[in-house]
Amino acid sequence: MADLINLGLNAAAGGAFGIIGTVLGRIAGFFERGQSFKQEQARWAHELDLHKLQMQMRVQETELELALAAQEGSWRGLQASIDAEARLGRASLWVINTLRLVRPVLTLMLWLITAWIFAQTQNGAIVEAAVFAATAATLWWFGDRAPKPALKV
Structure with a gap:
């Protein structure tokens, strides 16, 4: 058992x-x-x-x-x-000099017109628009001539 x-x-x-x-x-x-x-x-x-x-x-x-x-x-x-x-x-020297003065003369005229608008108008919006246009045109005309930064790879 x-x-x-x-x-x-x-x-x-x-x-x-x-x-x-x-x-x-x-x-x-x-x-x-x-x-x-x-x-x-x-x-x-x-x-x-x-x-x-x-x-x-x-x-x-x-x-x-x-x-x-x-x-x-x-x-x-x-x-x-x-x-x-x-x-x-080949072009004559006065033609070359005239061509080189286009941007500077246009810029000077643009800023003179902007100053005239500033002196003549009492409307701030018109003055702001003229200053904006003159600044944009100046930077566009001459900003393109600035040296470009080197491309970093």
């Missing part, structure tokens, strides 16, 4: 250890899935960062291409201006 009880206790203990092993395996599996999920999240965050960096790189490439196109267009305009002047051939 003792053998039978011993045999039953051994079977019960084996079953209990089997169940405990299964429970421990399930708990370990739960933590493994949590760790795997954390690794996936880290991988997704890394891929997201890579995509953001690639998008920034594309934006910078586009800006650089636009800057290069603008610079190239400016050089083409300058070359066209030089070619047009070269096709004129």
Whole structure:
């Protein structure tokens, strides 16, 4: 009889250890899935960062291409201006001097007209519009002649 009880206790203990092993395996599996999920999240965050960096790189490439196109267009305009002047051939000195005085004379006349408007009118909006137009024209006429900053690559 003792053998039978011993045999039953051994079977019960084996079953209990089997169940405990299964429970421990399930708990370990739960933590493994949590760790795997954390690794996936880290991988997704890394891929997201890579995509953001690639998008920034594309934006910078586009800006650089636009800057290069603008610079190239400016050089083409300058070359066209030089070619047009070269096709004129030789001109007398007074014609050349007259051509070079066009912008300064127009600017002086524009500012004199602006000063006359300022002195004659009492309407502030008209004066502001005249000053705005004179300033814009002056900066447009002479700002184009300023040296361009070097392109940083």
